[in-house]
Amino acid sequence: MTLENAIPNFADWIFDALRFLPIFIVVFAAAGFFIGFLVSAVRRGPVEGFYAVAQVIGSAVVDILNTSIRRTLAMAMLAVQESIRRKVLVAFAVFVVVLLFAGWYLDVKSDNPGRLYLSFVLTSSNYLVLILALFLSTFSLPTDIKNRTIYTIVTKPVRGTEIILGRIIGFMTVGTAILVAMCLISYMFVVRGLNHEHQVDGEIQLTSTELSPDGSLQGLTTYDAHHRHTITMFDDVSGETDVVMGHHHAVEKVGDELVVGPPQGALAARVVRRGSLRFKDRSGKPGAGVNVGHEWAYRSYIEGGTLAAAVWTFDGMTADRYPDGFNLELNLRVFRTHKGNIEKGILGSITIRNPNTGARIRSSEPISFAAKEFSIDRQFIPRELKAIDSDGTVSDVDLFEDLTDQGQLEVWIQCSERGQYYGMAEPDVYVLENNGNFAINFMKGFIGIWLQMLMVTTFGVGFSTFLSGPVGMLATLSTIVVGLFRQFIIDLVSGTLEGGGPIEALIRVLTQANLQVDLDIGRFPTLVVKFLDARFLDALNVITVSLPDYAGFSTTEFVATGFNIEPSLLAMQVIRAFTYFVFVTIIGYFFLKTREVAA
Amino acid sequence: MSESMTADAPSEGQEETSASDVVVETRNLSKVYRDFWGRQKVNALKALDLEVKQGEIFGLLGPNGSGKSTTIKLLLGLLFPTSGQALVFNKDASDVSKNERIGYLPEESYLYKFLNASETLDFYGRLFDMPADVRRDRVNELISMVGLEGARRRQLKEYSKGMTRRVGLAQALINDPELILLDEPTTGLDPIGTREMKDLIIKLREQGKTVLMCSHLLADVQDVCDRIAILHRGELKELGRVDSLLKVREVTQLQAQGLSKEAEEEIRAIVAKDGGELLSMENPTTTLEELFLNIVTDSEARPGRRAPSDD
Ligand SMILES: Nc1ncnc2c1ncn2[C@@H]1O[C@H](COP(=O)(O)OP(=O)(O)OP(=O)(O)O)[C@@H](O)[C@H]1O
Numbered sequence: 001m002t003l004e005n006a007i008p009n010f011a012d013w014i015f016d017a018l019r020f021l022p023i024f025i026v027v028f029a030a031a032g033f034f035i036g037f038l039v040s041a042v043r044r045g046p047v048e049g050f051y052a053v054a055q056v057i058g059s060a061v062v063d064i065l066n067t068s069i070r071r072t073l074a075m076a077m078l079a080v081q082e083s084i085r086r087k088v089l090v091a092f093a094v095f096v097v098v099l100l101f102a103g104w105y106l107d108v109k110s111d112n113p114g115r116l117y118l119s120f121v122l123t124s125s126n127y128l129v130l131i132l133a134l135f136l137s138t139f140s141l142p143t144d145i146k147n148r149t150i151y152t153i154v155t156k157p158v159r160g161t162e163i164i165l166g167r168i169i170g171f172m173t174v175g176t177a178i179l180v181a182m183c184l185i186s187y188m189f190v191v192r193g194l195n196h197e198h199q200v201d202g203e204i205q206l207t208s209t210e211l212s213p214d215g216s217l218q219g220l221t222t223y224d225a226h227h228r229h230t231i232t233m234f235d236d237v238s239g240e241t242d243v244v245m246g247h248h249h250a251v252e253k254v255g256d257e258l259v260v261g262p263p264q265g266a267l268a269a270r271v272v273r274r275g276s277l278r279f280k281d282r283s284g285k286p287g288a289g290v291n292v293g294h295e296w297a298y299r300s301y302i303e304g305g306t307l308a309a310a311v312w313t314f315d316g317m318t319a320d321r322y323p324d325g326f327n328l329e330l331n332l333r334v335f336r337t338h339k340g341n342i343e344k345g346i347l348g349s350i351t352i353r354n355p356n357t358g359a360r361i362r363s364s365e366p367i368s369f370a371a372k373e374f375s376i377d378r379q380f381i382p383r384e385l386k387a388i389d390s391d392g393t394v395s396d397v398d399l400f401e402d403l404t405d406q407g408q409l410e411v412w413i414q415c416s417e418r419g420q421y422y423g424m425a426e427p428d429v430y431v432l433e434n435n436g437n438f439a440i441n442f443m444k445g446f447i448g449i450w451l452q453m454l455m456v457t458t459f460g461v462g463f464s465t466f467l468s469g470p471v472g473m474l475a476t477l478s479t480i481v482v483g484l485f486r487q488f489i490i491d492l493v494s495g496t497l498e499g500g501g502p503i504e505a506l507i508r509v510l511t512q513a514n515l516q517v518d519l520d521i522g523r524f525p526t527l528v529v530k531f532l533d534a535r536f537l538d539a540l541n542v543i544t545v546s547l548p549d550y551a552g553f554s555t556t557e558f559v560a561t562g563f564n565i566e567p568s569l570l571a572m573q574v575i576r577a578f579t580y581f582v583f584v585t586i587i588g589y590f591f592l593k594t595r596e597v598a599a
Numbered sequence: 600m601s602e603s604m605t606a607d608a609p610s611e612g613q614e615e616t617s618a619s620d621v622v623v624e625t626r627n628l629s630k631v632y633r634d635f636w637g638r639q640k641v642n643a644l645k646a647l648d649l650e651v652k653q654g655e656i657f658g659l660l661g662p663n664g665s666g667k668s669t670t671i672k673l674l675l676g677l678l679f680p681t682s683g684q685a686l687v688f689n690k691d692a693s694d695v696s697k698n699e700r701i702g703y704l705p706e707e708s709y710l711y712k713f714l715n716a717s718e719t720l721d722f723y724g725r726l727f728d729m730p731a732d733v734r735r736d737r738v739n740e741l742i743s744m745v746g747l748e749g750a751r752r753r754q755l756k757e758y759s760k761g762m763t764r765r766v767g768l769a770q771a772l773i774n775d776p777e778l779i780l781l782d783e784p785t786t787g788l789d790p791i792g793t794r795e796m797k798d799l800i801i802k803l804r805e806q807g808k809t810v811l812m813c814s815h816l817l818a819d820v821q822d823v824c825d826r827i828a829i830l831h832r833g834e835l836k837e838l839g840r841v842d843s844l845l846k847v848r849e850v851t852q853l854q855a856q857g858l859s860k861e862a863e864e865e866i867r868a869i870v871a872k873d874g875g876e877l878l879s880m881e882n883p884t885t886t887l888e889e890l891f892l893n894i895v896t897d898s899e900a901r902p903g904r905r906a907p908s909d910d
């Protein structure tokens with residue numbers, strides 16, 4: 001799960017947002033007034049210009065107060081009829097065809113077909129719906145102006161707000177209908193695509209493994225859907241298979257026979273508690289993990305057989321939340337400097353520590369585990385643990401009474417094998433609270449797509465109030481691209497990327513100067529170039545930051561990797577999307593109002 | 600007390616009627632079309648002063664490109680004036696609320712081709728915030744008025760030009776407007792349709808509505824309009840009552856009956872004094888076509904503003 005940006009706490013976020021909102025509204029209104037005044041002063045002179053702006057603002061208030069639901073819905077209905085006439089259902093047909101073909105193309109031998117299927121259906125629904133919204137929203141109003149059908153609209157008592165809102169509502173109605181259909185079909189596609197059956201293959205035998213030396217009843221399933229599982233029986237009547245390709249099966253005795261149940265766990269919606277991560281270096285001092293050489297490494301690595309450790313601090317760990325202990329899930333990467341036994345996992349240990357340095361008991365005994373690569377290891381941390389006292393004696397302790405300080409505890413993970421490394425990033429280890437409902441989570445993923453569609457539609461209709469169809473479409477497309485590469489642009493602007501601004505970069509390209517040398521164009525020109533570049537980047541920054549963060553709106557990653565989409569994240573997205581909706585609608589209204597539709 | 604009230608009330612009421620008497624007013628209205636860079640392209644309308652009063656049928660005449668449609672679009676707020684003012688019901692043309700009382704038939708019927716006639720009218724009815732039952736009755740009424748009962752469920756893209764025009768007209772009347780702006784109402788209509796359109800316009804006047812129409816079909820204008828204005832290259836060339844404009848003042852035609860012998864003798868004597876013979880006595884009327892052509896050729900020869908002879 002590559003969740004690169006931490007999700008802010010909802011309470012903090014909304015507090016910041018509400019504090020920022022009034023300032024934003026004032027700046028927004030002042031900027032709008034100023035730009036309006038400039039434009040109209042150029043046309044009619046300052047005094048007349050001022051009155052014209054005042055009049056437009058006055059009539060805007062009247063228009064907003066007189067906005068009628070019936071008229072808005074009439075415009076919305078027209079937009080729906082127009083969409084149907086423009087054969088939007090083709091988009092849906094494309095989706096169905098894509099899914100039919102995908103059944104053949106998707107790699108069913110993948111390590112995690114669930115993730116693959118989910119990413120596929122979600123991503124394709126997402127892009128198709130956004131493209132649909134893009135085309136619908138940007139061409140409608142310009143076509144009306146070009147065909148002059150707008151003449152018969154604006155000579156009725158229709159307000160600009162109704163023209164814009166009606167379109168957004170209409171296109172969203174069409175989009176929602178299509179998205180709902182896509183959601184249902186995708187769900188069936190994924191569930192059916194992942195379903196398969198196994199039988200018990202051969203005998204269940206007593207075997208001993210490294211982790212259960214006393215032996216357990218084990219067997220194999222038949223080879224179906226490109227894999228087989230190992231069965232471990234808890235007793236004579238029930239057991240479970242291991243996790244292969246992201247799922248496992250329950251095994252149960254029905255009558256005289258052992259029956260392997262349907263696949264489980266491939267479609268999950270884990271509700272998790274996340275902690276914050278810090279590292280100890282190989283001598284046990286605070287430090288960073290090591291980079292094992294991947295250029296854009298997102299994970300840091302800790303070396304085995306040393307004091308290096310990854311330490312997660314979790315808050316809110318209380319006995320009433322976890323009466324029997326808690327489930328810890330680890331999603332570690334393994335980096336081997338020597339091959340070792342490829343079949344076996346790399347051994348490591350988990351230690352629970354009390355963050356309070358003055359506590360009587362600082363640490364539990366290490367719990368050892370083997371890190372399996374490419375699958376999630378689940379470790380149950382029981383309430384009763386063994387601990388080493390400060391004087392070295394081992395005693396029984398209680399997880400919450402002895403190792404937790406005001407709900408806070410630390411989980412230390414170390415690699416035990418010399419010369420091997422564990423790789424991890426903050427989201428890779430978490431406490432599993434419970435398993436949420438996958439279907440609901442799937443729906444939440446589609447709500448994220450819906451919100452993206454809302455923003456594309458809003459921006460599309462907004463741009464179409466003053467741009468022609470194709471230009472408006474390109475403009476809207478740019479907002480999506482900027483939204484998707486937001487982080488890159490912000491890095492560029494904040495100077496994290498080398499090579500300078502656009503003019504400097506161009507000069508470097510032309511003079512073939514590499515990134516390390518200073519520009520060889522004289523001191524003053526360099527200053528000018530740097531100044532212009534800086535202003536350009538400032539402008540870019542303002543634009544980027546004020547456009548929607550489409551990447552951040554994409555919650556499909558959560559669904560595909562099996563994590564519950566937190567309600568607070570969803571709430572933030574809803575608030576953000578509707579804020580854009582409101583402000584872009586207002587801007588669009590003023591553009592439409594001050595536009596000569598017959599010119 | 601009561602006396603002063605009764606004395607005040609009528610004068611107040613009179614002032615109100617005389618103020619609201621003027622339905623359309625343009626003051627020094629000018630329009631310059633500009634291109635994207637703000638460069639002047641066409642000076643389509645030059646300082647137009649007009650007043651259209653309540654209950655009048657007013658005709659805007661002029662050759663192609665003389666600024667008739669531009670004037671109507673300015674009055675509707677579809678265009679913004681370059682200078683001057685366009686007032687409708689004493690409100691600025693950019694005021695949306697005036698549209699409640701206006702009906703507009705554009706040059707061509709700009710309607711949604713994917714709707715059928717009743718959907719179209721129902722849609723425009725909704726734009727007037729009309730409740731469903733009122734809308735239904737009104738739509739039925741208008742469809743039978745414009746004679747499209749047989750085609751009401753067919754999409755407009757299948758309609759002939761005249762049929763589209765009829766839907767356009769019905770659309771303009773959906774809100775039972777007080778002021779109707781018709782941009783070339785009879786184009787595309789067959790002779791019967793044209794006749795019906797003229798009858799309709801006259802019926803609208805009988806209902807006390809005001810009609811502002813522009814047309815090249817001079818016969819139509821002559822038949823229905825009370826007053827006309829003639830535009831040429833954006834300038835007002837003539838303005839006045841149709842009957843008085845068409846009078847040829849230099850010629851007097853007399854044709855009398857039932858005159859007393861003495862009176863007749865007297866007239867005859869006057870005529871005979873100059874060596875004439877009286878057949879009849881009246882001002883002959885010219886045709887509007889002749890007037891129109893005269894004005895256009897005249898203004899082509901001597902460009903510039905002509906003082907319109909309003910009465
Ligand atoms: N949108 C526009 N952009 C530029 N020029 C325009 C525009 N609309 C009209 N014009 C010009 O303005 C002038 C007046 O046009 P207008 O449409 O008002 O004429 P009209 O009297 O209605 O003519 P017609 O009888 O042909 O309908 C013409 O020269 C025309 O070319």
Ligand SMILES: [Mg+2]
Pocket residue numbers: 667668669706782
């Ligand atoms: Mg015209």
